[in-house]
Amino acid sequence: MKKFGALLVGLAFLLVGLMPSAGFSAKKGIVIGFTMSQTGKFNSESKEQFQGLKLWAEQVNAKGGIYVKAIGKRLPVVFKYYDDESSKDRVQQLYVRLINSDKADFLISPYSSGLTASAAIIAEQYGKVMMAAGAASDSIFNKGYTHVFQIYTPASRYLTDAMDILSKVDPKAKKIAIVYENSKFAKAVCTSAKEYAEEKGFNVVLFEAYDSGTTDFTSFISKIKATNPDAIIGGGHFADGETFAKQLFEQRVKVKLVSLLVAPAVPEFAELGKAALYVTGPSQWEPLARFRKEAAGSKGWYGPSSQEFIKAYKKAYGYVPGYHGAGGYVAGLVLQKAIEDAGSIKADLVKRALERMAITTFYGRIKFDTGKYYGRQIGHSMVYLQWQEKGGKMVKEVVWPLEAKSADLVYPFSKKY
């Protein structure tokens, strides 16, 4: 009997860890809560985003914090975060914990649209403002959430510029093959791209998905070749996009434009060597994109310039950031601006400030939809980059939009053979 009692006590004791830690002291800082994917498939993107966010917090805290008018002093930023393992299982649990036990004032979303949608329910329920930093899907923004604000250009506008570029440089090129990874993000992007292409009078000769785990595209590429397209657009995430680009090169595919999601924007794409040459792709932000303070006017500009951001990031982490890093930083920056504008850390006041916001940062314009797609990003637009060769080295150049370009587009793609 004694042993049995001990067993029961032991089992009950396990629950102790679940108890929220009691007692909280007076407000010493602004608590920002989030989960990141320290393990699992989103690990690399999530980590870079976190680094950007952390850089922002360090810079803010070095100045003593964010000035809050209602209190009349600067409040430092405090992070609370956990690992969500890139899986939906614990996202809600951890966000509830962040809000209730860690007393988070503001939230940053997990990486990816699926995890963000789960976290959004919790944020919405407690009326906490959540900056969606790694979620590009449109579909979460017409679901009735009123506290989620998107930093990225949404999926529906990711690849549409490719058609605009093509119309501009070669009005005769009309045949487009759209091939994409069978994943939530890529499918949303490519479905919108297809609609846009057809609207603009292009002929979509192939519209086909490939499985996420695909490593060998050889036969698929033969199939694409058979339709004889002028341009190939699509892709998905890094690994498949990189593989696809590599095999396009190996198979000597002669098309005029290749535009892929995600992969070309990642610096490691250069590991492909010549296969990377002249591949274009959309990017949320590029170090070379020249959004200038002067163009925005002194009033609309907020935060550091591109050069300042890149320099600080490089100093902290040793390399030039990609757009995930910039996105993380800007998520913090936008929140900071909203808190300053609201003069308070009350969620509804900050929400109101976000609704009104129309600023330009080194990352581009920021403005949020307040209509049916509440919280969706409508200010920011993509830039297009192309891998070019300079002095024997592979470099990313911005080729679109024309006002932000750092080099001219090399056209056609098949020039490289």
Place this chain on the structure above:
Amino acid sequence: MERGKTLFWLIPFLVFIVALPPVTGSVTLREGIFLILMYVTLASSLNVIMGYTGYVSFGHIVFYGIGGYISFYLMLRDGMHLIPAMILGGIGAALAAFALGEAVLRLRGAFFAIATIGVNEAVKALVNNLNFIGGAEGLFFNFSVYKAYGGAARAIWFSYYTMAAVTLITVVASYLIKMSKFGLGLRAIREDEDAAIILGVNAKRYKSLAYAASAFFPGMAGAVFFFKAGNIEPHDAFHLIKSIEMIFMVMLGGYGNVAGAFTGALVYERLKGFLLVNPLFKNLHMAISGVVLLLIVLFMPQGIIGFIREKSKKLRGVLE
């Protein structure tokens, strides 16, 4: 102590756990316990086919996904209430298991394990391509769905109580199955299938029924979980690693034992929760889980409850 008293402490203990969040009013606690309850449901139901019958269903999560998808689709398309949708999800999962069982339960040992992995991966790949249930994009609720339950806050409490009810039913059912003549037949199959057949056990029918029963409850758990999560995607619904976690829980507590599956799920959830949040271990929690699992398999294959049963004859009656 007498035999057959396991539920006498297990049920009150479960009720005690379930009552903690409403009594303390802590939602943080509720989220933790929701997950524990779900794990207890998954482990207890897997125990029926794996522990009692001896068939290691490695891709068992497929039934959780099927139940989740069926109910989510019904709730989204027809605006069905969670409870009927959940029951239909459970029935769908059970029917799928029964049909599947007729084919794959002929396989034994490792072949069965591999076949179930294959089934899970095939279903996942298929769902990825079916556009009417969202394909790779998955399905999303509109936030207003929760209005029917009195707002999101209420809806989450409601899903908590629903999960609690599912868990209680699962634990009781898994106990009753074990103690019934049916359960005896299953255990005979586990010990020696050929001998059981000679003794007059309709092994084929028994196995299929056990498989269906062990699929019914995960189907319902999936329904509740994805209702609460607000969206469902193939990647989350048919997550093979979660299957293996279920097996881990059953092993940890004690194979074929009702109290064992319960204890295993509880200990596993707490262990993982601790590792994830602890600053020292959170980068290495996956590797540490691996080491712990290995130590259990090597040195305590009978699990926690099995270990106690070995050490104490008296407690055997209450730990079945």
Place this chain on the structure above:
Amino acid sequence: MLATWLGAVLNGTLLGLLYGLAAIGLNLIWGVMNVINLSHGAFIALGMFAAYFMVHSFHLSPFIGVFAVLVMGVFLGMATYFVSLHRIISAPELSTLLATYSVSLVIIGLGTFIFTTNPRAIDVRMGALSIGGTVLPMTRVLTGLFSVGFILWLYYFLYRTWSGKAIRAVSMNRDAAELMGINTTITLALAFGIGVALAMTAGVLAATIFPFTILSGGGYELKSFVICVLGGLGSPLGAMIGGLILGLIENLITLQIPTSYVPFLEFAILVFILVVRPTGLLARR
């Protein structure tokens, strides 16, 4: 049109050989000790990273370094056997499944911590062959040839050397082999070591063709299950033929149906064959 089909056949063959090599270690371990090695994919991923460091730190061609990986793999595999499997080698399947799975958790967990899940690629450029309008990169050709080479070596080892014969003896009847004076412990460890070494070898070769992450082994592991079931257990030849079938299926079917259905077909085939002919397509009745 004909050229397209020819290309698909050629490419499917080369890739199929690599798949065969990737599966053969799993098949050997399964056949000899009745253990399904769930850490198989993790070891393939380790092989990929070995190739990465070979190229980036030592500037060594993966096609030379692969032999070093083979030797290291044998020792790594033997060590893994003694740590995780030796105690429970006679226990029910569940124990060995979980033990090898826990090894995989440790490898992937540490790997994620050290390397992150960032994709990596090695750029081995060796030109290409052109056959009838089909371009075959040299790396693929070499990978196919090396795979055949390793499979032949395994044959030679199993049928011509004393240790190999011991492994076969142990796989037929462990007790009888013990009575004949074979040290079964060492033999089993060696078999596991060779299985792991071949997995890592396949990883090195795959890395020369495809970009990868620490999680990439999982895909090959699932494919290996399909291959083992196709070819039947315990025979290296079966694994090679299973691999070829899978490589050809992937390449030829893609030409006819949407590519995204390929994984569904693969696993449907797996389940179907298990149910209809669990001993594999090639097994004698």
